[in-house]
Amino acid sequence: MSSTMRAAVAAVVLACTAPIVLAQGSTEKGIEQYRQALKEGNPAELWEARGEDLWKRKRGPKNVSLEQCDLGQGPGVVRGAYAHLPRYFADTDKVQDAESRLVTCMVTLQGFKEEDAKKNPFSAPGRHSDMEALTSYVAAESKGMKLNAPLAHPKEREAFELGDYLFHRRAGPHDYSCSTCHAESGKRIRLQELPALTDPGEAQKVFTTWPAYRVSQGSVRTMQHRLYDCYWQMRHPQLDFASDTATALMVYMAKFANGGEVHAPALKR
C-alpha cells in the first residue's frame, strides 16, 4: 500500500473515531450507570420465552418439535450447547454456528425447505423472526458458562484460517476490513467503543454478549445480524445468512473470545 493510500485510510479511521463532546471520564461513568440501570428486565427475555415455545412446538411439514435437534452436545441437549459453538458437525460435514445449525434441524427434523428455514433470519418492525427467538433461547441456556469453541478438527482449523483471511481483507469502496475498526484497542464511533476482537480480553467481553437486545432497534439481534450489518457498513457485498463466510468469521473471533463467560442475550444501546 502506498503512503498516500495509507494516509487516506487513516483519515477514514479517524472520522470513525471522532472526539466526543463531553469530558470522557464523566460520560463513561454516566453510560456505565445507564447500562447498570438496564441490567434488570432485559426485553430479550421475551424472545427467550418465545424461542423456548418454538423449540418445543410441533412445526413444519413433518409436524415435529426441535427437541431432538443436535446442537453439538447430543440430540435434545440445549444446556451448554451455545458455549461450544461454532463447531464441526459430522452429519453435515461442516463447521456450524447456532443459527446455521438451527437451519439444519429445521430442515432435517421438521422438513422445512432450506430456503424457507433461512427466509426470515432478522426481524423487522411488525415482523417477528423465529430464528432470533430460537437463537435467544439456545444462547440463554449457556448463560454463565465459559465459551469453549473447539478449534481442533481440521475443518475447524480451516474455518479459522478462512476467517483470519476475511477479517483482515480490505475491500469495497471504503477499502475497509473488519480489522480497520476491530483490531486495535481504544477506537470508537461517537460514544460507541469498538472492541478489538483480536484481543482476548476485549473479545471475551463482547463476542459472548450476542445475541443481544438492541434498544436502538427495539429487537434482539444475533451474531449473524451483527456480521451482516458490519458488512453492509463496510459496503461489502451482502453477507449471506448462515453462510460459510459468516461461520468462518465467527470461528476466527471465537478463538480470541474463548474463556469468556456467556452473557447472552445481553442488552445493548
Next chain:
Amino acid sequence: MDARRRDVLKGGGGATLLAVLTAAGWLKPGEALAQAWNKAAFEARTIDEAVKALGGGAQAQSKDIVFVSTPDIAENGAVVPIGVSSSIPKTESIAILVEKNPSPLAAVFSIPAGTGPTVTTRVKMGQSSNVYAVVKADGKVFVASKEIKVTLGGCGG
C-alpha cells in the same frame, strides 16, 4: 381509603375518578380502564398543562422525591430507565414527565395503600431534557426534577 374517597368527590373529573376508583379497588382490574385514559393530560404540550389535566395545581418542590436507578446520561433515548421513589406520607400517585418530549406526560401510576411509593419503568426521550416526577400525596402536589442527557451512539454495539 377514606381520604381518597373524599378526593374523588371533590375532584370529580371523569377520567381521574375512574382511575382512583380502580386504584381504590372499587372496580375490578381491567374493567373500564380504556375509558379511564386521561387524554387531556397525555396530549398536553407542557408540564403545567399536563399536571392541571391530572387534577393537580401548583407544585411544591420536594426533597422527599428521589430518582432511583436513573442515569445522568442515556446511551440511547429510545430506552431511558426512570425510577421514582417518594417518601411523602400518603403518596397516592406518581407521574413521570419529560419536558422536551412533544407531549411531556409519559406515565401516571396510582399507588394504593399497601403498595410502596416507588416505581421503575423506561421512557423515550427525543433529546436531552429535564425529567419531572410529580407526586400527589394527601391531595397536594409535589415535584422533583433531574436532567438527563441523551447521546448518539455509533454503528455497532
Next chain:
Amino acid sequence: MADPMKIRATVAGDATEVKVLMSHEMETGQRKDAQGKTIPAWFIQSVTAAWNGKTVLSAQWGPAISKNPFLSFKFEGGAKGDKVKVTWIDNKGETRTDEATIG
C-alpha cells in the same frame, strides 16, 4: 394475539417485588415509514396489577413509554405461592392478561 408478558414476583420480608416485561410496539404516532406515511400511534394505555383480586398498582401510559415496556414495583402482604395478575389494554382495545406465582 399479543405475546405473553414475562412476570416475576418474589417475596422478601414483608414486600413482594413485581417485575414485568411486556411485548408491545409502543408506536408513538410521530414516526414515518419508508414511504413517508405516518405510522399510527399504537401503545399500551393502562396497566393493572392485582394480587389475590386486590389491585396493587394501576397505571396510565402514553406513547413515551419505551417499546417492550418494563415495570417494577413492590407491595406488602404477598406470600409464596400467591398469584399476581397483570393486565394491559392498548389504544386499539387489544388486551392481554398474564399471571405469575410469587416465588
